[in-house]
Amino acid sequence: MEFLGFLARRLAWSVLVLVGLSVVIFVIARVVPGDPARMALGPRASLEQVTELQEKLGLNLPLYQQYGRFVGGLARGELGQSLLTERSVNLDIRTTFPATLELVITTVIIAFLFGVPLGVAAARWKDRWPDNLVRAFAIVAAVMPTFFIALLLQVLAGYVLQILPTTGRLPTGTDFQADITGLLIVDGLLKGQFHVVFEAMRHLLLPALALSLATMGQMARITRASMIDVSRQDYIEAARAFGVPDRVRLFKYQLRPAFVPPLTIMGLEFASLIGGAFVVELIFSWPGMAAYGIRAITQKDLNAIMGVVMVSGLFFVLVNLLIDVLVGWVDPRIRIRGRRA
Amino acid sequence: MSALLSVQGLSVSFTTYGRTAEVLKGVSLEVPQGAQVALVGESGSGKSVTMKAIMGLLQQPPARIHGGKIMFDGRDLLTLPERERVALRGTAMSMVFQDPMSSLNPVWTIEDQLTTILKYADRRLGRDRDRRGRRARVIEVLAQVRMRDPERVAGSYPIMLSGGMRQRVLIAMALLSEPRLLIADEPGTALDVTTQAQILKLLRDLVEAQGLALLMITHNLGVVRETSNYVYVMNKGEIVEEGPTAGLFEAPRQQYTRDLIAAVPRLTGRVAP
Numbered sequence: 001m002e003f004l005g006f007l008a009r010r011l012a013w014s015v016l017v018l019v020g021l022s023v024v025i026f027v028i029a030r031v032v033p034g035d036p037a038r039m040a041l042g043p044r045a046s047l048e049q050v051t052e053l054q055e056k057l058g059l060n061l062p063l064y065q066q067y068g069r070f071v072g073g074l075a076r077g078e079l080g081q082s083l084l085t086e087r088s089v090n091l092d093i094r095t096t097f098p099a100t101l102e103l104v105i106t107t108v109i110i111a112f113l114f115g116v117p118l119g120v121a122a123a124r125w126k127d128r129w130p131d132n133l134v135r136a137f138a139i140v141a142a143v144m145p146t147f148f149i150a151l152l153l154q155v156l157a158g159y160v161l162q163i164l165p166t167t168g169r170l171p172t173g174t175d176f177q178a179d180i181t182g183l184l185i186v187d188g189l190l191k192g193q194f195h196v197v198f199e200a201m202r203h204l205l206l207p208a209l210a211l212s213l214a215t216m217g218q219m220a221r222i223t224r225a226s227m228i229d230v231s232r233q234d235y236i237e238a239a240r241a242f243g244v245p246d247r248v249r250l251f252k253y254q255l256r257p258a259f260v261p262p263l264t265i266m267g268l269e270f271a272s273l274i275g276g277a278f279v280v281e282l283i284f285s286w287p288g289m290a291a292y293g294i295r296a297i298t299q300k301d302l303n304a305i306m307g308v309v310m311v312s313g314l315f316f317v318l319v320n321l322l323i324d325v326l327v328g329w330v331d332p333r334i335r336i337r338g339r340r341a
Numbered sequence: 342m343s344a345l346l347s348v349q350g351l352s353v354s355f356t357t358y359g360r361t362a363e364v365l366k367g368v369s370l371e372v373p374q375g376a377q378v379a380l381v382g383e384s385g386s387g388k389s390v391t392m393k394a395i396m397g398l399l400q401q402p403p404a405r406i407h408g409g410k411i412m413f414d415g416r417d418l419l420t421l422p423e424r425e426r427v428a429l430r431g432t433a434m435s436m437v438f439q440d441p442m443s444s445l446n447p448v449w450t451i452e453d454q455l456t457t458i459l460k461y462a463d464r465r466l467g468r469d470r471d472r473r474g475r476r477a478r479v480i481e482v483l484a485q486v487r488m489r490d491p492e493r494v495a496g497s498y499p500i501m502l503s504g505g506m507r508q509r510v511l512i513a514m515a516l517l518s519e520p521r522l523l524i525a526d527e528p529g530t531a532l533d534v535t536t537q538a539q540i541l542k543l544l545r546d547l548v549e550a551q552g553l554a555l556l557m558i559t560h561n562l563g564v565v566r567e568t569s570n571y572v573y574v575m576n577k578g579e580i581v582e583e584g585p586t587a588g589l590f591e592a593p594r595q596q597y598t599r600d601l602i603a604a605v606p607r608l609t610g611r612v613a614p
Contacts, residue, residue: 234443241396242458243430243465257448332498333447
């Protein structure tokens with residue numbers, strides 16, 4: 001019951017966040033200089049043609065009416081036509097979002113599976129060589145631009161060693177329709193086509209690794225700091241005084257209370273990952289939404305921009321809702337305080 | 342009769358940032374079987390370091406033990422292999438921690454924390470007890486520390502309990518594996534005076550009922566009078582005075598002891614307006 005109340009409050013907040021986001025992106029998209037109709041038609045189009053398109057798109061209407069149309073569309077789940085692809089934005093997003101989603105989720109899993117243990121090891125052997133190694137890695141991972149890592153991996157694994165594919169989500173000519181969730185691994189599993197699952201994983205590995213390194217370093221650093229913080233608590237000393245073994249102390253007594261900061265940061269990382277994914281998508285010819293969004297921005301494809309932003313925003317809000325629930329589960333203090341509030 | 346715990350000429354120094362400080366200068370004290378002994382001194386006098394050295398909790402470095410013996414039950418703890426040393430923790434000697442707010446893990450229930458400690462203590466002692474047996478023992482000990490509803494307390498997270506209840510959980514934690522020596526580090530100082538008095542009474546009753554030896558570490562001579570028969574007074578890393586509690590209060594020999602006695606707040610005498 002309390003949990004449902006908590007969820008309802010969080011959901012209400014999420015809706016508010018999305019409304020705010022819709023206003024902000026609407027205003028920004030229209031304040032940025034450049035006429036979408038002119039850009040879509042090219043420099044040789046006549047003034048009449050441009051005016052005609054402006055009227056068709058409703059760009060001649062007052063701003064509040066334009067916003068009304070936009071929100072009305074959103075409420076019906078209609079994102080309008082893309083000027084760039086000349087298809088509905090819904091369709092464009094439906095085909096590109098799963099690719100980005102699969103990439104980002106894999107990235108986060110990799111970052112988490114390696115980042116957290118690295119942080120734990122660094123904290124466990126603080127100021128010794130494992131710690132120094134992890135800290136050096138975290139700094140290198142943070143300062144190396146994603147595009148550089150992506151190219152490096154592509155050259156190394158793709159061309160020099162030739163062990164992994166470097167473009168696309170599946171080998172060209174693969175006959176497979178990902179029409180259930182759009183996620184190749186999930187759909188492959190659901191349809192029992194395990195060669196597709198295997199190939200999809202092979203294709204995912206390099207782009208996801210390239211995208212994950214910075215987040216992985218971040219996870220490691222935060223886990224390390226949080227673990228060290230907790231290790232100074234009296235209850236860790238108490239566990240030691242009662243002869244609780246090192247291993248149990250480290251994972252049960254120390255890691256769980258230390259787990260909230262990395263978890264929270266991971267939720268926030270999703271936003272920057274979706275944004276950052278475009279570099280990786282371009283380099284690995286990944287047919288994803290991030291690359292689509294960037295193209296839309298450079299072409300001032302208003303409907304596409306707003307569609308991409310709203311979908312990313314919705315996804316971000318949902319992920320963080322999930323993270324909030326997880327955080328409450330990991331740390332009962334947060335759950336119990338929320339109940340009292 | 343030889344003492345259960347006997348610290349002989351213990352010297353400890355700390356080295357930080359290249360400077361070395363002598364923290365304990367040949368400390369000697371004895372806790373006979375079933376006796377209630379207090380170690381009293383102001384902050385920084387070295388009583389916590391003495392306690393940590395006995396429990397084997399000193400971080401080395403920065404600490405270094407460069408002299409003395411800590412005999413427990415006829416064995417020198419300082420020369421004991423680490424494994425056997427750990428085996429004694431919580432089972433032969435255990436500690437009542439000072440701060441009830443920070444000494445319990447916030448993300449696990451009381452039952453979970455107590456059964457975990459019990460599980461590994463059992464394992465070290467080669468005792469065979471299953472999950473239900475451990476739970477039963479936890480409930481039993483929580484009842485011993487006079488929890489009104491031990492089942493409910495066991496299922497609670499520390500944040501759901503009052504300070505006094507948490508302090509009692511810490512005492513229960515120390516009693517879980519039937520130790521012979523209890524080292525209490527100023528239990529209750531973080532609580533209000535009434536609750537502290539209850540905690541001290543509970544501790545004394547338990548120690549007497551179970552025939553445990555108690556080493557009470559405190560800065561408060563009021564606590565000493567409540568809980569011990571014999572006192573060691575510590576100052577600047579040395580034992581400056583020792584004797585039976587009653588005699589020490591009547592005729593302190595050292596100026597330092599007299600100062601400590603003078604510092605005990607009294608309920609008698611003139612009340613400030």
